[in-house]
Amino acid sequence: MKYSYEGLFNFTTNVLVNMGFSHADSMECAKVFLAAETRGFATHGVIRLGDYYKLWEAGRINTSPQVKIVHQSPSTAVVDGDGTIGMIPAKFSMKLAIEKAKQAGTGWVATRNSCNFGISGYYAMMALEHDMIGITMTNASPLVAPTFSAEAMLGTNPIAIAIPAKNQPPFVADFATTPINRGKFTIAAKKGVQLGHGFAQDAEGNPSTDPTVLEKGGSMLPLGGDREHGSHKGYCLGSVVDIFSAVLSGANFGPFVPPMVAYLPLLDQKVGDGLGHFFGAMRIDAFQDGEHFKLMMDKWIGTFRNAKPANGCERVMIPGDQERESEARTAIEGISLIPQVESDLQTIAKRFNMDWIG
Amino acid sequence: MKYSYEGLFNFTTNVLVNMGFSHADSMECAKVFLAAETRGFATHGVIRLGDYYKLWEAGRINTSPQVKIVHQSPSTAVVDGDGTIGMIPAKFSMKLAIEKAKQAGTGWVATRNSCNFGISGYYAMMALEHDMIGITMTNASPLVAPTFSAEAMLGTNPIAIAIPAKNQPPFVADFATTPINRGKFTIAAKKGVQLGHGFAQDAEGNPSTDPTVLEKGGSMLPLGGDREHGSHKGYCLGSVVDIFSAVLSGANFGPFVPPMVAYLPLLDQKVGDGLGHFFGAMRIDAFQDGEHFKLMMDKWIGTFRNAKPANGCERVMIPGDQERESEARTAIEGISLIPQVESDLQTIAKRFNMDWIG
Numbered sequence: 001m002k003y004s005y006e007g008l009f010n011f012t013t014n015v016l017v018n019m020g021f022s023h024a025d026s027m028e029c030a031k032v033f034l035a036a037e038t039r040g041f042a043t044h045g046v047i048r049l050g051d052y053y054k055l056w057e058a059g060r061i062n063t064s065p066q067v068k069i070v071h072q073s074p075s076t077a078v079v080d081g082d083g084t085i086g087m088i089p090a091k092f093s094m095k096l097a098i099e100k101a102k103q104a105g106t107g108w109v110a111t112r113n114s115c116n117f118g119i120s121g122y123y124a125m126m127a128l129e130h131d132m133i134g135i136t137m138t139n140a141s142p143l144v145a146p147t148f149s150a151e152a153m154l155g156t157n158p159i160a161i162a163i164p165a166k167n168q169p170p171f172v173a174d175f176a177t178t179p180i181n182r183g184k185f186t187i188a189a190k191k192g193v194q195l196g197h198g199f200a201q202d203a204e205g206n207p208s209t210d211p212t213v214l215e216k217g218g219s220m221l222p223l224g225g226d227r228e229h230g231s232h233k234g235y236c237l238g239s240v241v242d243i244f245s246a247v248l249s250g251a252n253f254g255p256f257v258p259p260m261v262a263y264l265p266l267l268d269q270k271v272g273d274g275l276g277h278f279f280g281a282m283r284i285d286a287f288q289d290g291e292h293f294k295l296m297m298d299k300w301i302g303t304f305r306n307a308k309p310a311n312g313c314e315r316v317m318i319p320g321d322q323e324r325e326s327e328a329r330t331a332i333e334g335i336s337l338i339p340q341v342e343s344d345l346q347t348i349a350k351r352f353n354m355d356w357i358g
Numbered sequence: 359m360k361y362s363y364e365g366l367f368n369f370t371t372n373v374l375v376n377m378g379f380s381h382a383d384s385m386e387c388a389k390v391f392l393a394a395e396t397r398g399f400a401t402h403g404v405i406r407l408g409d410y411y412k413l414w415e416a417g418r419i420n421t422s423p424q425v426k427i428v429h430q431s432p433s434t435a436v437v438d439g440d441g442t443i444g445m446i447p448a449k450f451s452m453k454l455a456i457e458k459a460k461q462a463g464t465g466w467v468a469t470r471n472s473c474n475f476g477i478s479g480y481y482a483m484m485a486l487e488h489d490m491i492g493i494t495m496t497n498a499s500p501l502v503a504p505t506f507s508a509e510a511m512l513g514t515n516p517i518a519i520a521i522p523a524k525n526q527p528p529f530v531a532d533f534a535t536t537p538i539n540r541g542k543f544t545i546a547a548k549k550g551v552q553l554g555h556g557f558a559q560d561a562e563g564n565p566s567t568d569p570t571v572l573e574k575g576g577s578m579l580p581l582g583g584d585r586e587h588g589s590h591k592g593y594c595l596g597s598v599v600d601i602f603s604a605v606l607s608g609a610n611f612g613p614f615v616p617p618m619v620a621y622l623p624l625l626d627q628k629v630g631d632g633l634g635h636f637f638g639a640m641r642i643d644a645f646q647d648g649e650h651f652k653l654m655m656d657k658w659i660g661t662f663r664n665a666k667p668a669n670g671c672e673r674v675m676i677p678g679d680q681e682r683e684s685e686a687r688t689a690i691e692g693i694s695l696i697p698q699v700e701s702d703l704q705t706i707a708k709r710f711n712m713d714w715i716g
Contacts, residue, residue: 073463073644075433104462105431110645146662148671153662161598171601173594179587198587205668223581223588229537229556230581236531236677237595239662240519243529247654248645254661271657286431287468287606296605299629303612304504304511304597310563313506319594 001342002334007357008046009034011345015049018352019056020063021085029087032118037335040326041174043183044119046337050344051116052085053351054262061085061115067092075104078249079111083274086117086138090277094123097281098130105286110249113273116140116260120160121174121323127162127281128170131290134162135280139245142255144178145219146239147232150205152219153254156181157241162320164284166294168301172320177238178220185211185220198225244278251276359700360692365715366404367392369703373407376710377414378421379443387445390476395693398684399532401541402477404695408702409474410443411709412620419443419473425450433462436607437469441632444475444496448635452481455639456488463644468607471631474498474618478518479532479681485520485639486528489648492520493638497603500613502536503577504597505590508563510577511612514539515599520678522642524652526659530678535596536578543569543578556583602636609634 012033016026036045055061065084069077077096081089093109100107117123120136127134140155156176163171180199188195188211195209202208203217207226214220222234246253251272258266258275284293307316337345349356370391374384394403413419423442427435435454439447451467458465475481478494485492498513514534521529538557546553546569553567560566561575565584572578580592604611609630616624616633642651665674695703707714 071645073641074461076463076640076644078645103432105434106464106466108464108640145668146665146674148668149662149665149674150668151665153665161594163598163601171597173598175588175591175594177591179582179591196586201668205666205671223591224537225583225587228554229583229587230533232675232677233533233535233537233581236519236533239529239677240521240531243521243655243658247651247658248640248642250646250650253654253658271654282434282466282606283431284606286434287429287436288608292608293605296611296629297601300601300605300611304507307504307507307509307511308563310503310506310508310559313563316504316507317590319590319597 002336003357004334005034005038005330008037008335011349011354011357012046012049014354015053015348015352016085018354019053019061025088028091029085032087032122035122036119038327038330039119039121039323041119043181046345047341048116048118049348050341051261053348055115055260058262060262060266065089069096075100075106075108077109079109081111081114081274083113084115086115086277089114090117090123090136090279091126093277094126094134094136094279094281097279098127098132101130101132101281101283101286105283107281109279110244111277111279112246112249112251114251114275114277116275117277119174120158121162121172123279124160124162124174125170125172128164130281131164131284133164133282133284134160135278135282136160137241137245137278139242139251139253139257139276141257141259143182143214143220144222144238145201145205146235147222147227150201150203150219151255154222154235154238154242155257156220157238157245159237159241163297164294165297165301166291168298169324170320171297171301171318172323174323177223177234177241179223179225182214182220185214198229241278246272246276248278249276360694361715362692363392363396363688366395366693369707369712369715370404370407372712373411373706373710374443376712377411377419383446386449387443390445390480393480394477396685396688397477397479397681399477401539404703405699406474406476407706408699409618409620411706413473413618416620418620418624423447427454433458433464433466435465435467437467439469439472439632441471442473444473444635447472448475448481448637449484451635452484452492452494452637452639455637456485456490459490459639459641459644460488464638464640467637468602469635469637470604470607470609472609472633472635474633475635477532478516479520479530481637482518482520482532483528483530486522488639489522489642491522491640491642492518493636493640494518495599495603495636497600497609497611497615497634499615499617501540501572501578502580502596503559503563504593505580505585508559508561508577509613512580512593512596512600513615514578515596515603517595517599521655522652523655523659524649526656527682528678529655529659529676530681532681535581535592535599537581537583540572540578543572556587599636604630604634606636607634
């Protein structure tokens with residue numbers, strides 16, 4: 001079924017208020033959940049409210065956090081998220097990176113003791129209105145095997161980078177460091193079809209096209225797929241995200257990242273606090289005249305958009321185009337939820353004696 | 359044939375001195391050429407002396423550059439390389455990033471009006487002895503087609519990231535944002551074998567396994583290969599390298615990057631000066647206690663190194679291991695040059711009335 005932005009936004013806010021988050025925090029988190037829905041990342045949208053609900057039930061989420069700066073220099077800081085939902089320390093940290101950049105030219109914040117924060121692109125884009133480039137990374141529960149490894153050691157560890165232009169829309173890249181996301185495994189499994197090659201391996205590290213292989217001890221492969229096609233580069237990228245997000249901040253890294261789902265127990269060994277994120281803001285005019293830079297970005301975007309399309313392709317896209325088209329579409333058509341998500345949210349509504357949407 | 363480090367280092371230095379570079383600059387450049395040879399990147403080693411020789415002959419390289427800072431903030435700067443060989447402004451810029459980081463916690467330098475600088479990893483690693491993380495990017499002549507494009511718009515645009523550890527060797531990632539480098543095309547063409555799938559396309563954007571396709575108007579594909587396997591993520595990465603290196607600095611971006619080879623004419627249209635690089639240095643103790651960070655990096659490296667190997671694989675490697683093994687090997691065995699490179703260098707030696715090595 002289709003839902004209006006307002007209906008789903010208010011519902012999400014109310015669920016979070018019922019868990020014990022402040023109304024202001026709940027609205028700020030709801031904006032990020034809804035941005036995932038409108039920008040075409042439904043796997044990071046309200047479907048995750050169910051996971052958060054279960055973590056909250058298990059007492060594994062702090063709803064009254066004292067997010068704070070624990071270390072800083074003119075252009076850097078480390079933030080402690082106090083074990084709350086990721087959106088709260090993420091917004092705090094990105095705002096801090098922007099403030100640092102106003103003074104020092106750039107700002108870089110590593111955040112620990114946090115949890116899943118939704119879509120990375122949301123925070124990177126916060127820099128745009130300040131005429132800054134925004135950068136966001138986060139680590140995540142281990143699902144991805146390094147090149148030559150049988151074991152999953154890294155999350156899908158996304159990177160987002162937002163760069164302002166003048167008359168063109170901004171350049172917004174937001175991508176996991178794996179060829180596909182976990183959602184594609186679920187969809188293939190539901191349809192009863194095999195995955196393509198280059199996406200997964202079994203528990204022994206043999207290539208696999210079984211969409212249920214992750215539940216059988218298998219792993220996702222890094223961007224590149226196999227060594228011949230550059231999987232060691234995807235492994236490098238995922239590792240850098242992990243180290244910047246977790247070793248610089250003092251969070252759990254690699255296989256020590258705590259599970260996002262309450263049905264998995266917390267790990268015996270911890271090497272830091274919660275999971276970690278990394279945020280950057282670079283003031284354009286700390287490098288170039290701001291107007292000149294934005295005109296050159298218009299030129300960059302126009303040049304790439306006008307490249308001759310490959311045989312059978314309609315046009316060359318700019319990072320961010322697909323998400324903007326999704327936003328335009330959902331603004332007219334509303335936001336679709338699949339029946340399983342509707343049912344999960346209805347269960348939460350009942351638990352809190354809330355009305356279901358609409 | 360095999361050559362000693364000293365022999366090849368002195369020869370390289372003397373070639374550059376004969377072109378008109380100062381002795382000090384020539385030695386600094388020779389270190390980077392030789393680092394490519396010892397670290398296993400022969401495609402970026404002394405083979406490039408031939409390209410530089412021809413650029414010099416054509417009057418397209420400034421051998422008495424005034425490299426200078428043209429804009430700065432506490433944590434940033436833009437450097438103008440004055441149209442010289444890339445190693446000179448690259449070292450200047452990375453040193454400046456390190457100095458900025460000492461004061462502001464991090465330092466970020468965008469460099470324009472430069473040329474090919476050899477291996478990215480060299481500059482990223484300059485940060486290690488200062489207990490900093492080093493980052494290097496550069497754009498390059500267009501060879502790579504964005505997803506859905508028939509035209510090459512981006513270079514192989516590498517990224518290097520060096521992260522210090524305590525008792526473990528450092529984490530050093532240094533990779534092009536394509537599945538393979540151009541050298542693999544040349545080798546396949548010489549052997550008369552086809553490339554694998556996912557590396558190249560023809561002039562119309564159809565998949566191609568022809569190793570000579572680049573000379574026929576074809577393009578390399580970004581990391582990921584095709585859209586299904588995430589080539590749009592490789593395209594994002596290559597684009598970010600291009601924008602940070604060239605739009606932030608005021609260099610030529612994308613298809614406007616000037617050719618590295620003197621037999622190609624300079625382009626009619628320029629959108630900036632020369633090609634561009636981007637350098638970053640982050641002081642570890644601007645985030646964490648330095649000792650704690652390095653111990654945690656030891657733990658990170660040890661954990662990943664001890665992951666169970668995939669079926670048929672010997673061990674899981676850490677970014678930088680392969681290059682260190684190459685350094686150890688060449689230190690014992692000497693540096694191999696293929697006959698074509700030997701012959702090119704002998705031609706240069708004759709031109710300058712220099713003795714050939716050994």
